Amino acid sequence: SQQGEEDPQALSIQEGENATMNCSYKTSINNLQWYRQNSGRGLVHLILIRSNEREKHSGRLRVTLDTSKKSSSLLITASRAADTASYFCATAMDTGRRALTFGSGTRLQVQP
Amino acid sequence: EAQVTQNPRYLITVTGKKLTVTCSQNMNHEYMSWYRQDPGLGLRQIYYSMNVEVTDKGDVPEGYKVSRKEKRNFPLILESPSPNQTSLYFCASSLQGGRGNEQFFGPGTRLTVL
Numbered sequence: 001s002q003q004g005e006e007d008p009q010a011l012s013i014q015e016g017e018n019a020t021m022n023c024s025y026k027t028s029i030n031n032l033q034w035y036r037q038n039s040g041r042g043l044v045h046l047i048l049i050r051s052n053e054r055e056k057h058s059g060r061l062r063v064t065l066d067t068s069k070k071s072s073s074l075l076i077t078a079s080r081a082a083d084t085a086s087y088f089c090a091t092a093m094d095t096g097r098r099a100l101t102f103g104s105g106t107r108l109q110v111q112p
Numbered sequence: 113e114a115q116v117t118q119n120p121r122y123l124i125t126v127t128g129k130k131l132t133v134t135c136s137q138n139m140n141h142e143y144m145s146w147y148r149q150d151p152g153l154g155l156r157q158i159y160y161s162m163n164v165e166v167t168d169k170g171d172v173p174e175g176y177k178v179s180r181k182e183k184r185n186f187p188l189i190l191e192s193p194s195p196n197q198t199s200l201y202f203c204a205s206s207l208q209g210g211r212g213n214e215q216f217f218g219p220g221t222r223l224t225v226l
Contacts, residue, residue: 033214040220042116042202042217042218042219042220043202043204043215044217045215048214088154088155100215101157102147102154104152104153
């Protein structure tokens, strides 16, 4: 079953605008990660935020985590056409041997 | 260069013809995993391995087999492929499982079963 669910499923913006994607999950987690996938290619790790963190930055990426609401958001500032990709959140739970459970992703289209 | 490699990248086969998709990583990672990706369903885990000779089922293991005889290799075996196994397959590895470390993904294998 899917642990993380992204919202929206698809997002289209103009270059230079900010893009915000949201992820909700169901159970307690150890950490939450965001990945990027260019069309038909492997996923690339973007950022990891632990359950005791509320916000994290990496370049133009800003991730927030609200464990009380079981949700996270990924903000890409000053988007570029090259940011066009699918973005997935993945949750790592506190218990169990499985590493990550992925959501179904948000498809981001950045128009030049 | 640190990487996960998969072969083949593309494969078209027929129902019932056994096939193996290879996966290899050069990062000395303990944890390896196979996913399939289908439109609208995201990535679903097929099997994973915490270390050599330790494998376990993921969400969708039916119709698949794996083995982990060496740390670097984690082949995915389809003994009798069926059309519903047409999908995009990814192998991934991480330093250790169980604590949700960053995963490194292979380039994917697009499989079509006729």
